[in-house]
C-alpha cells in the first residue's frame with residue numbers, strides 16, 4: 221500500500237487531479253537525483269550515446285516494451301505526448317485535399333498539431349462529433365465512421381479523452397480505419413499505468429503516451445511507437461546528428477529520437493523505478509493497482525453524480541481512472557469561478573472544463589468537473605468534494 225508520505229503532495233490539499241501532470245513518488249525522485257549526480261560526475265560517459273546513453277536507454281526500452289507488449293526496436297522516447305503527436309504529424313506527407321480526422325473530445329494541443337500539418341499542405345482537418353453524455357462505445361464508432369471519407373489519410377484518436385475522461389474503443393476504431401485503408405495515431409497520453417496495454421493486439425500505426433502521468437515517472441518523458449515500415453519516414457521534432465550519420469548497428473529511427481541535442485535523459489532513465497514502485501504496491505502488481513484505481517473512479521462517478529443530481533454521463537466500462545461529471549445549468553464562466561474557488565477557498569484541486577472541447581454543433585454540453593484518483597487518494601476526499609459542490613451550487 222502507498223500512503224501520502226510516499227509522495228511530496230501538500231497534505232493540506234485534496235489533490236484530485238493526478239491526470240493533468242501526474243505526481244512522482246519520493247523514491248522515484250531520489251532515483252532521478254542519483255542519476256543526475258552520476259551524470260555530473262562524468263558527463264561525457266553518461267551522455268555520449270556510444271558510451272553509456274544508448275545502452276541505458278535500451279535498458280528502459282526493453283522494460284517498457286515488455287509492459288506494453290511491443291518490440292523494443294519499434295519504440296522511441298519523446299518528452300511528452302504532444303511531442304510524439306507532433307513528430308508524426310510533421311513527418312506526414314499530406315497532399316491538397318487529404319483529410320486528417322480528429323474528434324471533438326481531442327486534446328487541444330494535439331489537435332493543433334493536426335491543424336498545423338493540414339494547413340501547410342492545403343489539406344483538411346475533419347472533426348467527428350462524439351456525443352457526451354453517451355450510452356456506450358458504439359456511439360464513438362458511429363461518429364467516427366460517419367466522418368470518414370475517401371480522402372481520409374489519418375485518424376488521430378485519444379485512448380482516454382482529457383476533458384470528458386472516456387476510454388475510447390481503440391481496438392475497434394483501428395479495425396474500422398484499417399478496413400478503409402486509413403492509418404491511425406493513438407494519443408494515449410493517459411493510458412500507461414491506467415489501462416492494461418497490448419500494442420501487438422491493438423495494432424495502431426502510431427501510438428504515443430506519457431510516462432509522467434499514470435506511470436508516475438518524473439516529468440517529462442513519454443514514448444512513441446511507430447509501425448516498423450513507417451519508421452523511415454518518421455522524424456523527431458528536432459533533427460540532429462543521426463539524420464546524415466546512420467549507425468551500422470542501430471536503426472535510424474531509434475538513433476534519431478535518442479539524440480535530439482543535449483538534454484536531460486534522467487526522467488526516462490528513472491522510469492523503471494516508477495514501474496517498480498507501482499508494481500510493489502499490492503499483491504498482483506500493476507494490474508491490481510490499476511484495477512483498484514479504476515474501482516475508485518467508478519465509485520466516484522456514483523458519488524459525484526448523486527451529489528450533482530445528474531445521471532452518470534457514461535457507462536462504467538468507458539471509465540479508466542478519470543471521471544468527468546457535467547455541471548448542468550452552469551455557465552462556463554461560473555464554472556471557471558467555481559474551479560478557482562475550489563482551490564483557493566476549499567483546498568481542493570480538481571479541474572473544471574468546457575464539456576466537449578470542440579463543440580462545433582453547439583450541442584447541449586454543460587461544463588464538467590473532473591476527478592482523477594491515484595492510490596494516494598481515498599473516497600472520503602471524493603465525498604467531501606461532493607458535499608462542497610452541493611453547497612457551492614446551492615443544491616441543498
Ligand SMILES: Cc1ncc(COP(=O)(O)O)c(C=O)c1O
Nearest residue numbers: 300301302327378382407409430
Ligand atoms: C489526451 C491528452 N493528450 C495529450 C496530452 C498532453 O500531454 P503533455 O502535455 O504531457 O504532452 C494530454 C494532457 O493532459 C492529454 O490529456
